[in-house]
Amino acid sequence: AQKITQTQPGMFVQEKEAVTLDCTYDTSDPSYGLFWYKQPSSGEMIFLIYQGSYDQQNATEGRYSLNFQKARKSANLVISASQLGDSAMYFCAMRDKGTGANNLFFGTGTRLTVIP
Amino acid sequence: NAGVTQTPKFQVLKTGQSMTLQCAQDMNHEYMSWYRQDPGMGLRLIHYSVGAGITDQGEVPNGYNVSRSTTEDFPLRLLSAAPSQTSVYFCASREAGVGVYEQYFGPGTRLTVT
Numbered sequence: 001a002q003k004i005t006q007t008q009p010g011m012f013v014q015e016k017e018a019v020t021l022d023c024t025y026d027t028s029d030p031s032y033g034l035f036w037y038k039q040p041s042s043g044e045m046i047f048l049i050y051q052g053s054y055d056q057q058n059a060t061e062g063r064y065s066l067n068f069q070k071a072r073k074s075a076n077l078v079i080s081a082s083q084l085g086d087s088a089m090y091f092c093a094m095r096d097k098g099t100g101a102n103n104l105f106f107g108t109g110t111r112l113t114v115i116p
Numbered sequence: 117n118a119g120v121t122q123t124p125k126f127q128v129l130k131t132g133q134s135m136t137l138q139c140a141q142d143m144n145h146e147y148m149s150w151y152r153q154d155p156g157m158g159l160r161l162i163h164y165s166v167g168a169g170i171t172d173q174g175e176v177p178n179g180y181n182v183s184r185s186t187t188e189d190f191p192l193r194l195l196s197a198a199p200s201q202t203s204v205y206f207c208a209s210r211e212a213g214v215g216v217y218e219q220y221f222g223p224g225t226r227l228t229v230t
Binding site: 004047050093104 | 147149159160174204206210218220221223224226
């Protein structure tokens with residue numbers, strides 16, 4: 001069975017600094033994908049970044065990058081130059097054949113607070 | 117495009133009542149899903165559909181029914197509400213096809229069962 005672990009319930013970062021949010025996963029499927037979603041206090045789920053298991057390069061989207069270490073089964077999210085608007089819950093999620101039609105299996109989330 | 121819409125935004129039910137959470141998308145997506153989010157637990161898959169007339173169970177399907185008569189709509193029915201179903205419910209959709217995996221989420225429905 002698949003598993004996603006986010007060990008940091010809460011993180012603080014100074015504005016303009018970089019921060020890394022940890023995510024480890026477990027799956028027996030060689031074909032899988034890893035996602036990061038942001039959930040601000042308003043409650044909506046905002047897609048940030050995706051990494052496929054066969055992708056050679058680490059994914060990047062603007063200030064977001066994914067530090068994908070396949071051998072260690074980790075997919076950490078790096079946010080560079082933090083902004084006050086980055087304060088939110090962040091969820092790591094995985095899709096593989098076990099989740100049915102490539103639906104998502106979520107971790108428990110990390111609450112990020114950006115300090116001015 | 118409105119994207120994925122959900123109604124209602126908030127709902128309070130008494131134990132034993134039934135209701136339907138509505139979900140619609142205007143992106144012509146084949147795949148639609150329902151998730152619930154409980155405090156400290158992330159989102160968990162309830163039911164999903166890969167096209168009109170085709171549905172299947174996710175991780176936590178008990179107490180819920182779904183049907184998919186059109187591509188656009190995917191309602192979630194609570195048969196007999198229980199306090200354990202107090203949660204935030206998200207509907208999501210995505211395109212079919214290999215390599216297309218981003219799910220688009222609706223704004224959520226906050227349900228309280230007393």
